[in-house]
Amino acid sequence: xxxxxxxxxxxxxxxxxxxxxxxxxxxxxxxxxxxxxxxxxxxxxxxxxxxxxxxxxxxxxxxxxxxxxxxxxxxxxxxxxxxxxxxxxxxxxxxxxxxxxxxxxxxxxxxxxxxxxxxxxxxxxxxxxxxxxxxxxxxxxxxxxxxxxxxxxxxxxxxxxxxxxxxxxxxxxxxxxxxxxxxxxxxxxxxxxxxxxxxxxxxxxxxxxxxxxxxxxxxxxxxxxxxxxxxxxxxxxxxxxxxxxxxxxxxxxxxxxxxxxxxxxxxxxxxxxxxxxxxxxxxxxxxxxxxxxxxxxxxxxxxxxxxxxxxxxxxxxxxxxxxxxxxxxxxxxxxxxxxxxxxxxxxxxxxxxxxxxxxxxxxxxxxxxxxxxxxxxxxxxxxxxxxxxxxxxxxxxxxxxxxxxxxxxxxxxx
Numbered sequence: 001x002x003x004x005x006x007x008x009x010x011x012x013x014x015x016x017x018x019x020x021x022x023x024x025x026x027x028x029x030x031x032x033x034x035x036x037x038x039x040x041x042x043x044x045x046x047x048x049x050x051x052x053x054x055x056x057x058x059x060x061x062x063x064x065x066x067x068x069x070x071x072x073x074x075x076x077x078x079x080x081x082x083x084x085x086x087x088x089x090x091x092x093x094x095x096x097x098x099x100x101x102x103x104x105x106x107x108x109x110x111x112x113x114x115x116x117x118x119x120x121x122x123x124x125x126x127x128x129x130x131x132x133x134x135x136x137x138x139x140x141x142x143x144x145x146x147x148x149x150x151x152x153x154x155x156x157x158x159x160x161x162x163x164x165x166x167x168x169x170x171x172x173x174x175x176x177x178x179x180x181x182x183x184x185x186x187x188x189x190x191x192x193x194x195x196x197x198x199x200x201x202x203x204x205x206x207x208x209x210x211x212x213x214x215x216x217x218x219x220x221x222x223x224x225x226x227x228x229x230x231x232x233x234x235x236x237x238x239x240x241x242x243x244x245x246x247x248x249x250x251x252x253x254x255x256x257x258x259x260x261x262x263x264x265x266x267x268x269x270x271x272x273x274x275x276x277x278x279x280x281x282x283x284x285x286x287x288x289x290x291x292x293x294x295x296x297x298x299x300x301x302x303x304x305x306x307x308x309x310x311x312x313x314x315x316x317x318x319x320x321x322x323x324x325x326x327x328x329x330x331x332x333x334x335x336x337x338x339x340x341x342x343x344x345x346x347x348x349x350x351x352x353x354x355x356x357x358x359x360x361x362x363x364x365x366x367x368x369x370x371x372x373x374x375x376x377x378x379x380x381x382x383x384x385x386x387x388x389x390x391x392x393x394x395x396x397x398x399x400x401x402x403x404x405x406x407x408x409x410x411x412x413x414x
Contacts, residue, residue, distance in 0.1 A: 033084060033119040037241040038302035039263070044244075044310055045369075047121060048264060050084035050411060051312050052390075054374035057113075058090040058106035058122065058200075067387045069375070070396040071109060077374070077391045079116050081408040086113075087314070087371055088206060090197065091125035094176045097136040099193075103200055110201040114239075121244065123204035124197040126190055128213050131176040132158045134189060143192050146229060147184065156192075160185035167215060181213045181222035187229075194230045198237050204244040205230075206266065211251060220254055220261065227261060231301065242302075246312075250289045253296035253309060260298040265309050266371070267291040268316035269357070271333040271341070279325075279345060281333050281353070283360050288331060292365050312371040313361065315339040320379045339373060340380045343388045343401060351406040358410050372407045 031046045039047075054074065056062055063069040078086065090106050092098060113120055134156045144151045161179040162169050168178035179186040194205055214220055227245065234243035244263045247254075254261040270290035274280035285292045290313075297307040315338040321328055324335040325344075333341040342350060354372065361368045374390045382388075389400040390407060 035240055035242065037235065039242060039244065040302070041304055041306065041310070044264060044302075047085045048310055048312050048369040048371075050082055051087060051369060052078070052081070052083045052085070052372040052374040052407070053087040053314055053376055054078070054083075055088045055376050056090065057086060057375065058109045059102060060105055060109055067375075068385075068397070068399045069387070069389055069391075071112075073391055073394065073396040074375070075113055075116050077404055078113070078120070081372075081404060082411050083372075083374070083407075084117075084119055085121045085123065085204070085371075086374075087123045087312075088125050089122045090202065091127065093127060094129050094131035094172065095133055096131060097133040099137065099196065103196060107200045114201065121203045122201065123206055123244075124194075124202045125206040125208065126193050126197075127208040128178050128210075129172055129176055129208075130158060130161050130179040130186070130189065131172075134158050134161070139188065139192070143188055146191060146233075147188060156189055157185050161189060163216065168212065178212055180216060181210075181226060182217040183222070186213075187222060187226040190226050191229050191233070194243070195233050195237070198234055198243060201239055203234075203239055203242070204246070207245060207247040207262075210247040210249065210254065210261075220256060223254070223261065224256060245301075249291070249295075251296075252291065252294040253298075255296050255298045258298050260296070260300050260309055262309070263301055265291065265295050265311035267311065267313055268318075268331070269313045269338055269370075270331065271338060273327050273329075273334055275327060278327075279334055279341075281341065283357060283364075285364060292361070292368060295365075295367055306367075308365075308367045310367050310369070312369050314371040315342050315373045315376070317377050317379065324380050336380060339376045339388055340378050342373060343378055343382045343385075344380070347402060350401065350403055354403060354406050355410060372410075373403065374407075 032043050035043050057074050060071045063071055135158050138155050141151050161183055162177050163180045171178045235241050246262050246264050246266045248267055249265050253265050270288045271281040272284050272287045274282055295308045295311045297309055299305045317339045318337045320336045320340050321332050326335045328335050358370045361370050376388045378386050378388055385399045389397050390403040391397045391400040392404045393400040393402055
């Protein structure tokens with residue numbers, strides 16, 4: 001064998017060894033996202049550690065006509081960063097008459113996202129609101145069948161979902177109230193809404209402020225009944241035969257006879273002002289009703305047990321105060337809601353703060369994960385921008401705020 005041939009052979013062997021080593025490293029680094037029917041603690045943690053809020057990503061008309069976004073660029077952003085759990089991808093805040101059209105437009109976007117990454121979980125939301133518009137929707141026979149009721153040709157009944165004593169009625173505005181889950185009509189509506197979301201490929205639902213829909217039912221009988229029905233439906237109809245459910249739980253969680261109602265918990269970050277440094281914010285254990293070190297444990301819906309249920313914390317939107325930018329205390333951060341405060345900061349501080357919050361949470365409570373901000377409404381516009389996009393600014397999304405690279409860096413750090 002000539003020297004030249006030997007060199008070629010050795011080079012080929014070296015390349016083969018390198019490729020094999022790289023393949024082994026890739027396999028070793030590959031995170032487990034496999035589940036069906038139940039989800040393990042490890043897989044759930046893997047998903048929550050790649051959670052991002054991307055409000056209304058399944059509402060293409062609103063994204064492209066009103067919010068100056070781009071569906072394809074959003075999908076590019078999610079796959080580029082490695083996002084796996086997409087929070088609040090579809091929802092309504094009242095306005096229930098829009099449901100059929102919303103779902104029809106969402107379905108092809110769901111298919112496009114799952115074609116790009118079939119592991120991705122899309123989360124819907126069923127919030128603590130019902131409006132008179134619910135009466136525009138006919139109740140299908142399968143809902144009556146689920147509750148073993150005789151079929152009636154009728155629509156949902158708004159008044160039949162409310163607290164009978166007037167409690168929390170018109171809480172949001174006239175004709176928009178907090179529903180009472182102890183009432184049968186409310187359970188029928190939430191079951192119907194959850195099933196419609198599951199049918200388009202949604203695999204998770206955020207149920208909002210559960211505890212204000214439960215004021216007359218301390219044992220959570222209504223919620224436990226409704227959730228059992230939704231989980232049974234998901235076992236038959238969902239993509240991977242399970243629905244991952246969560247809610248905002250200021251109490252730390254809902255547990256009955258040692259069994260947790262939800263698969264994981266969620267809550268706003270509850271950021272405290274650094275009074276000596278205007279506009280700066282920090283996280284603290286025990287600040288207001290923050291969930292750090294308070295997530296209750298028990299037996300999960302997937303049958304494993306824990307001392308503290310995994311949770312995500314988010315930069316929430318709830319409307320800013322009348323004194324934005326000022327230190328007024330309460331749940332506001334410098335007078336803003338959380339996402340508005342974040343969006344109003346310089347880019348360098350936004351990038352720094354995501355890294356700080358991620359590290360602080362992981363060191364303070366290993367059960368918690370920062371749900372990254374991807375897309376969210378801004379009650380206080382920033383230079384005319386009324387929607388926060390984390391995407392890299394581009395001709396497709398010129399109003400983006402540019403945290404995409406930082407999110408990817410945080411998620412790919414050792």
